Every structure is written in C-alpha cells, then in structure tokens.
Amino acid sequence: MKVGFIGTGSMGSLLIYALIQSGALEPRQIAASNRTPSKVSQLSLRYPGLHESQSNRETVIRSNIIFLCVKPLEFRHVIDDILPVVNSNHIIVSITSPVQLRHLESSLPCKVSKVIPSVTHQVGSGASLFIHGERMTAEDRSLLEGLMSHIGKPYQVDEACTRITSDFSSCGPAFISFFLEQWIESAVRLTGIKRADACALAGEMLLGTGKLLTEGGYTPQELQARVAVPGGITAQALALLRNNLDGVFDSLIHTTHEKYDEDLVKLDEVFRASEINRQQY
Numbered sequence: 001m002k003v004g005f006i007g008t009g010s011m012g013s014l015l016i017y018a019l020i021q022s023g024a025l026e027p028r029q030i031a032a033s034n035r036t037p038s039k040v041s042q043l044s045l046r047y048p049g050l051h052e053s054q055s056n057r058e059t060v061i062r063s064n065i066i067f068l069c070v071k072p073l074e075f076r077h078v079i080d081d082i083l084p085v086v087n088s089n090h091i092i093v094s095i096t097s098p099v100q101l102r103h104l105e106s107s108l109p110c111k112v113s114k115v116i117p118s119v120t121h122q123v124g125s126g127a128s129l130f131i132h133g134e135r136m137t138a139e140d141r142s143l144l145e146g147l148m149s150h151i152g153k154p155y156q157v158d159e160a161c162t163r164i165t166s167d168f169s170s171c172g173p174a175f176i177s178f179f180l181e182q183w184i185e186s187a188v189r190l191t192g193i194k195r196a197d198a199c200a201l202a203g204e205m206l207l208g209t210g211k212l213l214t215e216g217g218y219t220p221q222e223l224q225a226r227v228a229v230p231g232g233i234t235a236q237a238l239a240l241l242r243n244n245l246d247g248v249f250d251s252l253i254h255t256t257h258e259k260y261d262e263d264l265v266k267l268d269e270v271f272r273a274s275e276i277n278r279q280q281y
C-alpha cells in the first residue's frame, strides 16, 4: 500500500507521524507534497525514505490512497490540480468536515471517503469518523479503516451528523482543554498550586475519566452520581456548574453548526461554479 498526503500542515504531518510511529506505515510507503515545500523537506529528513513529491500530481501518481489535508476552501484548487492524474482505482480521502461526498464524487473519477481525524491520534487514541462514498467497495472500506485503526478507533457516521460527531471527537480536545485551562489558572491564582502539578493532575484525571466512560461502563450521569455523595463538596460544586453553564452547550452547538453551514454555502458555490463545463463522473 502506498499512501499520499497533500498538505503537511498541522493535521497532515500529525497523521504521517502517528501512522509511522504506530508501525502502520513505513516511511518508504509515504509520498507527500505541500504548497510550501520546506515542510515536506523537513518530514523527509525526519523520516528517511518518505518521498518528497515535487507536485501534488506526483503524490497522486505514487499513491493508492491520498489524504487531502488542506482547508475546506483549498479543496477546489487541489482537485483541479490533481484531476488529470487521478484514475478510478485511487481512493481520495477528505479530512475536513464541510466538504461533502457529493462535492468529491461529482468532481473526481475515483473512490472517495471522508475521514475526520483527531489530534488525539498523536498518542494512538481517540475516534476517527468515517463517511464512505458509494464507489468504496467493502474491501476499500476495510483497507482504509484498517489503516486508521492503528492510530485511533474508527467510527462510521452519517454525513448528516458529521458536524456534531466532529464536535466531540475532533473539536472536543480543544473544548475540554479550554475548560481545564480556566480551572488550572484559577487554581494557581487562588491557591498557589504549581501550574505543572495542576496540569499533571488534570491530565491523569481526564485519562482516567475517559477510561471509565469507554471501558468502565459508566455514563456521564452515573459518574457524577458515584462521586457526588449527597450533601458533599462535589454535589455543591456541581450545582454551581449546573446554574452557571445553563444553555452554554446549546450555544456551542449552534456556533459550530453555523460555521459549518457558512463553509458549506461557500463550498457549494465554489464546486458549482467550476463544474459548469465539467463532465459529471
């Protein structure tokens, strides 16, 4: 299997790192290209054998599976660029949520899937979300899921649920880290605890909580009930959180969905505009 990456920014380079580190891929199985070539040069120095492509087309020509790791509004440009060298056997994967399967299937003559990864794959953890296109055979699906299963847990989701599922698996690490940052800063300011100690304790706590929710059979409600003895300290603090955060998560979901919808409108325009004279595959 040969795997290509177009875009080696934050997520492209993280996926390359995680897939090599986990043993899923050897560097010689990878080809990569990036708008700013020096980012790929650095990767090829770090992972001898990784092929530093001189163009996005070269990445496609050398690969069976190609991950497009660019931002949503850069997709159209990348697709127009690689189109002449894409054939029906290629599997092209979008890692970004607002680009729809219909955008990809109408503009590419190959198999397509969406795989929304998570920063948690850097440590071989977290969920990756799969939305397969119709041209993906059962074998193609298990090839792609098998690859990603080395660095996270594959979950199949409906395209209509892409945003909310990505909110948890991909945006979630940032949301929870925001919560922890605020808590840690207050702790340092009010109690004098060392920031490093508070960070370490918070991380261990989050890891253990995650295990209780995934392996321990707890729901979030059950965990709260288990810790918060009636009339105790935790129960009092939970009551405060309940009052102060009332409505916050509804607003959070509205915010992520509004931004997604904005991107989707722009993508519909961009894909429609340049498809007027193009054959539909």
Ligand SMILES: NC(=O)C1=CN([C@@H]2O[C@H](COP(=O)(O)OP(=O)(O)OC[C@H]3O[C@@H](n4cnc5c(N)ncnc54)[C@H](OP(=O)(O)O)[C@@H]3O)[C@@H](O)[C@H]2O)C=CC1
Binding pocket: 006, 007, 008, 009, 010, 011, 012, 033, 034, 035, 036, 039, 056, 069, 070, 071, 072, 074, 077, 078, 095, 096, 097, 116, 117, 118, 119, 170
């Ligand atoms: N960060 C995260 O946790 C997650 C991100 N994603 C998605 O991944 C996508 C990429 O995000 P992220 O990696 O953070 O963004 P970055 O900006 O870090 O990376 C994007 C990369 O794409 C490159 N690029 C842009 N245009 C082209 C082109 N025409 N040809 C080749 N390379 C190009 C850029 O090159 P240059 O060096 O010139 O800027 C840059 O290195 C986003 O759509 C995001 O939604 C999905 C899940 C999680």
Ligand SMILES: O=C(O)[C@@H]1CCC=N1
Binding pocket: 095, 096, 097, 098, 166, 170, 171
């Ligand atoms: O495309 C997305 O929505 C992902 C989730 C986190 C960042 N980008």
